[in-house]
Amino acid sequence: xxxxxxxxxxxxxxxxxxxxxxxxxxxxxxxxxxxxxxxxxxxxxxxxxxxxxxxxxxxxxxxxxxxxxxxxxxxxxxxxxxxxxxxxxxxxxxxxxxxxxxxxxxxxxxxxxxxxxxxxxxxxxxxxxxxxxxxxxxxxxxxxxxxxxxxxxxxxxxxxxxxxxxxxxxxxxxxxxxxxxxxxxxxxxxxxxxxxxxxxxxxxxxxxxxxxxxxxxxxxxxxxxxxxxxxxxxxxxxxxxxxxxxx
Amino acid sequence: xxxxxxxxxxxxxxxxxxxxxxxxxxxxxxxxxxxxxxxxxxxxxxxxxxxxxxxxxxxxxxxxxxxxxxxxxxxxxxxxxxxxxxxxxxxxxxxxxxxxxxxxxxxxxxxxxxxxxxxxxxxxxxxxxxxxxxxxxxxxxxxxxxxxxxxxxxxxxxxxxxxxxxxxxxxxxxxxxxxxxxxx
Numbered sequence: 001x002x003x004x005x006x007x008x009x010x011x012x013x014x015x016x017x018x019x020x021x022x023x024x025x026x027x028x029x030x031x032x033x034x035x036x037x038x039x040x041x042x043x044x045x046x047x048x049x050x051x052x053x054x055x056x057x058x059x060x061x062x063x064x065x066x067x068x069x070x071x072x073x074x075x076x077x078x079x080x081x082x083x084x085x086x087x088x089x090x091x092x093x094x095x096x097x098x099x100x101x102x103x104x105x106x107x108x109x110x111x112x113x114x115x116x117x118x119x120x121x122x123x124x125x126x127x128x129x130x131x132x133x134x135x136x137x138x139x140x141x142x143x144x145x146x147x148x149x150x151x152x153x154x155x156x157x158x159x160x161x162x163x164x165x166x167x168x169x170x171x172x173x174x175x176x177x178x179x180x181x182x183x184x185x186x187x188x189x190x191x192x193x194x195x196x197x198x199x200x201x202x203x204x205x206x207x208x209x210x211x212x213x214x215x216x217x218x219x220x221x222x223x224x225x226x227x228x229x230x231x232x233x234x235x236x237x238x239x240x241x242x243x244x245x246x247x
Numbered sequence: 248x249x250x251x252x253x254x255x256x257x258x259x260x261x262x263x264x265x266x267x268x269x270x271x272x273x274x275x276x277x278x279x280x281x282x283x284x285x286x287x288x289x290x291x292x293x294x295x296x297x298x299x300x301x302x303x304x305x306x307x308x309x310x311x312x313x314x315x316x317x318x319x320x321x322x323x324x325x326x327x328x329x330x331x332x333x334x335x336x337x338x339x340x341x342x343x344x345x346x347x348x349x350x351x352x353x354x355x356x357x358x359x360x361x362x363x364x365x366x367x368x369x370x371x372x373x374x375x376x377x378x379x380x381x382x383x384x385x386x387x388x389x390x391x392x393x394x395x396x397x398x399x400x401x402x403x404x405x406x407x408x409x410x411x412x413x414x415x416x417x418x419x420x421x422x423x424x425x426x427x428x429x430x431x
Contacts, residue, residue, distance in 0.1 A: 001389070002360030002373060040411070045361055070262055076372055076409045093289070096261045098374065098409060121291050121323070123357040123374040124259075162357045162376070193355045214355060244361045244370050246411065 003244040005045035005215035013053045029223045033068045040073050042229040043246035051081025063095050070096020086115045101126040104138040117160025127161035132169040150189045157190045167197040175201030178209035203235035248272045251281035255298030263287045266408035278307040283425045288322025292334035312343050315399045317425045325402030344397035346381025364393040369413035371405035
């Protein structure tokens with residue numbers, strides 16, 4: 001298996017990185033490209049940029065952001081938020097993104113995942129799932145759905161998704177640890193890589209989830225102090241997690 | 248150094264262009280005339296091959312290889328260069344080197360992430376669901392063919408353009424080899 005991955009996540013609204021707790025109370029934490037570069041230099045394995053507002057006007061801004069990121073960074077990055085069609089996804093990949101993450105649009109029309117996989121290859125298609133007490137929520141966690149996270153993950157993979165970005169709304173922003181039960185249930189139900197998201201507070205939390213998932217998404221744990229990524233990698237090594245030597 | 252990238256439709260080709268430009272290469276359109284032709288790796292085998300044929304890149308690449316002129320295949324670009332692939336129910340390849348792309352059966356697929364490559368001595372970024380079976384392998388990663396060479400064709404399964412400093416060093420060496428070929 002490839003090395004377990006550490007993936008800083010940058011939530012972007014109107015071109016700035018923001019962070020809220022439990023999907024609410026957004027505050028400005030910096031410029032996406034500059035922060036991305038800081039993380040890349042500190043040894044990030046990949047980056048995720050999520051457009052949390054995802055309005056129509058933001059879409060071209062987001063393609064422009066993908067272009068700027070590709071110009072400055074030489075590590076893989078995923079973009080998500082507001083991707084509704086294969087054409088949306090294509091313009092982001094052409095700008096230099098490696099993967100697109102789809103969430104609400106795939107819930108509304110699951111065939112989208114197959115269309116994306118056929119056009120871009122499964123390795124470029126990430127299904128983002130936001131779950132609260134095991135149930136999937138859509139539209140950045142604001143709306144309930146009828147779906148269970150485990151069933152939806154399995155269906156999404158069957159339809160062409162090549163990776164799952166699983167966020168526990170219960171754990172998100174709490175820094176009290178990842179939702180190991182949810183992550184485990186989803187990881188057992190699919191054969192594609194799983195990125196666990198929500199709840200990282202300590203290196204131990206990250207080490208625990210990397211026993212189950214192939215990658216850990218990191219957000220609030222880094223936003224106060226981007227240099228934390230470097231020390232985190234060292235602490236993970238001490239805990240026996242074999243992370244990539246980024247030299 | 249003039250480098251041509253074979254476009255064949257959708258996908259992230261821009262990162263390859265940017266990585267080579269950063270190393271001082273001039274990106275040109277002329278696949279036949281460039282010092283190095285790059286076959287990048289995006290999308291699925293069948294779509295990619297159709298796109299290549301539509302643009303006449305298939306013949307241009309075969310002619311380059313026949314004339315001993317350098318071609319670099321990246322990820323799917325390496326797999327397209329083989330005799331064929333099991334992807335999409337079976338597709339024919341360009342036949343630039345012997346071998347076949349087969350579905351990965353171990354671990355989680357797609358195989359996504361950084362993995363060590365030997366004997367290159369560094370970790371590179373991989374993103375693939377199929378892997379090469381070829382007698383021309385020159386480097387491996389966890390049992391997977393990571394690099395293969397046949398004549399003037401060099402192929403890598405990983406994405407050097409997305410592999411940070413190690414990827415830049417690798418591409419710089421490729422450009423250096425094109426500039427000053429070492430006798431085989």
